[in-house]
Amino acid sequence: MIEKMKTVILSVLIVLSLLQSYWLAYSMPGLAARVRTGIDYVNTEQMGAAEQIENVIFPESIVLHMGQSEHTVLYPPTNFYDLVFRKIQAVGFKSFTRYAKSSYDWNQIRDKKKGVELRFDGVPVALLGKLMKLEGDLVFMADRIDRIWIYMDEDTELVHAFLFSSDGRTVYEASRTDVTARDVEEYIGFGQYGTSYKPDGDIYLPEISIEAVEAVVGYKTYPPEQMQRSLFSDPGTTRTLENLNGALIFTDGKRGLQIEQNGKWAIYTNPAAPQTTQNDITENVLASLQFVNEHGGWDGLHRYVPVSSTTSAGTTTEDGRTVLFQQYYGAYPILSDDLYKFGYMRLLLQQGVVTEYERSLMTLDSVAQLKTTRWLPGGEILQSTLRAMDNRSEIRSVYPAVRVNPSSDGQSLSLEPVWAARYADGTQRIVMSAQPAGYDGVAERHQWQLEQQQKNKTASNVKSTSGVGITGGSGRSNTSVGELSTLEQETAAVDQEEALEQEQDQAQEPNQSPMQP
Numbered sequence: 001m002i003e004k005m006k007t008v009i010l011s012v013l014i015v016l017s018l019l020q021s022y023w024l025a026y027s028m029p030g031l032a033a034r035v036r037t038g039i040d041y042v043n044t045e046q047m048g049a050a051e052q053i054e055n056v057i058f059p060e061s062i063v064l065h066m067g068q069s070e071h072t073v074l075y076p077p078t079n080f081y082d083l084v085f086r087k088i089q090a091v092g093f094k095s096f097t098r099y100a101k102s103s104y105d106w107n108q109i110r111d112k113k114k115g116v117e118l119r120f121d122g123v124p125v126a127l128l129g130k131l132m133k134l135e136g137d138l139v140f141m142a143d144r145i146d147r148i149w150i151y152m153d154e155d156t157e158l159v160h161a162f163l164f165s166s167d168g169r170t171v172y173e174a175s176r177t178d179v180t181a182r183d184v185e186e187y188i189g190f191g192q193y194g195t196s197y198k199p200d201g202d203i204y205l206p207e208i209s210i211e212a213v214e215a216v217v218g219y220k221t222y223p224p225e226q227m228q229r230s231l232f233s234d235p236g237t238t239r240t241l242e243n244l245n246g247a248l249i250f251t252d253g254k255r256g257l258q259i260e261q262n263g264k265w266a267i268y269t270n271p272a273a274p275q276t277t278q279n280d281i282t283e284n285v286l287a288s289l290q291f292v293n294e295h296g297g298w299d300g301l302h303r304y305v306p307v308s309s310t311t312s313a314g315t316t317t318e319d320g321r322t323v324l325f326q327q328y329y330g331a332y333p334i335l336s337d338d339l340y341k342f343g344y345m346r347l348l349l350q351q352g353v354v355t356e357y358e359r360s361l362m363t364l365d366s367v368a369q370l371k372t373t374r375w376l377p378g379g380e381i382l383q384s385t386l387r388a389m390d391n392r393s394e395i396r397s398v399y400p401a402v403r404v405n406p407s408s409d410g411q412s413l414s415l416e417p418v419w420a421a422r423y424a425d426g427t428q429r430i431v432m433s434a435q436p437a438g439y440d441g442v443a444e445r446h447q448w449q450l451e452q453q454q455k456n457k458t459a460s461n462v463k464s465t466s467g468v469g470i471t472g473g474s475g476r477s478n479t480s481v482g483e484l485s486t487l488e489q490e491t492a493a494v495d496q497e498e499a500l501e502q503e504q505d506q507a508q509e510p511n512q513s514p515m516q517p
Helices: 002-026 079-089 106-112 181-189 224-231 281-294 379-387 441-464 481-515
Strands: 061-066 071-074 092-100 114-124 133-135 144-153 158-165 170-177 197-200 203-206 210-221 239-242 248-251 256-260 265-269 302-305 322-329 332-335 344-350 353-360 362-364 370-376 395-406 412-423 428-433
Touching: 061 079, 061 181, 071 079, 071 197, 071 203, 079 114, 079 181, 092 158, 114 181, 114 281, 114 395, 144 181, 158 181, 203 379, 203 395, 210 395, 224 248, 224 256, 224 265, 281 322, 281 344, 281 353, 332 412, 332 428, 370 412, 370 441, 379 395, 379 412, 379 428, 395 428
Parallel strands: 092 133, 332 395
Antiparallel strands: 061 071, 061 114, 092 170, 114 144, 144 158, 158 170, 197 203, 210 362, 210 370, 210 412, 239 248, 248 256, 256 265, 265 353, 302 322, 322 332, 322 344, 344 353, 395 412, 412 428
């Protein structure tokens, strides 16, 4: 009897043990003891969408050469810019022949030949090959391209396509291309009503003020914990620190994430990455794109901007480690400074592994709170300001941009239009601000058009009277009496204006004499 009871009790204990094991292994989450942290509530959604490489590599500008020393410039992502770029992307360039850049008179080609010029600032051919059809030898495929220049000979309708190496000494001519003379005519047709630009060395500057937009835009700030969760596979193993400047630091003992600018700027470091001097630019750019796709995403349009580093000898070189993506607002790249960082993502890599990554935690609203028309100066005002800048010879391009400033309420950003300059090493500086608010740029453009019409008319009259003289007996060649009468009237009007100016100068002399030393 006692043995039977022992057997029953033992069986019950075994069953209870099995039940306990079952509950421990398959218990419901709500029955388990758990300490909840703030990380449990972090939304894991990306701050922006993923991007493809073809969407972050595009020309900084497109120059249209219309012949007769007439030029205009298109900036991304305006409609005409997109039309020209998409059409060129669809054609192919093959069988390249290498020449010295000095073998051609590019100033004459620029002023006399109709053509289109795409400016890339030094993008590897391997990356350009992701955008358009390029076929060449190993030397060509290993180079970096500063610009693509396509022009036509109007007499023969033969089209030439040149790719300029970023070394400044070499050009590659494509012996086979799908671009036709009709295509070139179509390209330059998009610039028929554009603002007139004049070359200043390799830079193109507008002859008059150009219209721009100043905007006040709200933004959303993502919590630092969201970036922490994105960058660390197990956020629970990280600890939080605070440095002397008040910046928040997340670290797992090896990697670190520092949050600055009142929670609006993030800097990630990974010193455990392999250290080497060998870096492939194309590999690092593609790795950077993928890294951003996985860790934060993209807020609007960005462009890959090639940058260089400075050696101990003071020269600049492209080591391929630094990758910079610059953000655009509308048609304008965004510029900021170290006091308030915004508008770019910078990555440092070693053999495709990211060692540093910095970006903003702010995303702009899709609709601006306020927009105001502003005018960026052109002509002599811009030229004189540019001449006074430091290292003028190192400037490679001048373009409209917007400078970011935080608003006083801390809820929005002010984006003010400016002229910016890009130097040979990739650095960017502000050249000058827009005209004061309320400036009448429309009136300026109208006055400039009238002056151009008058100049053209005068030049036409001079040309038509160039044959006046003694020619056998008639004395007047190809010039009607009416044309001479008009010319005489214009000459008399000019003489009258000069006489009036002399009278005004004489009237001002007594008032100016006391100011003489």
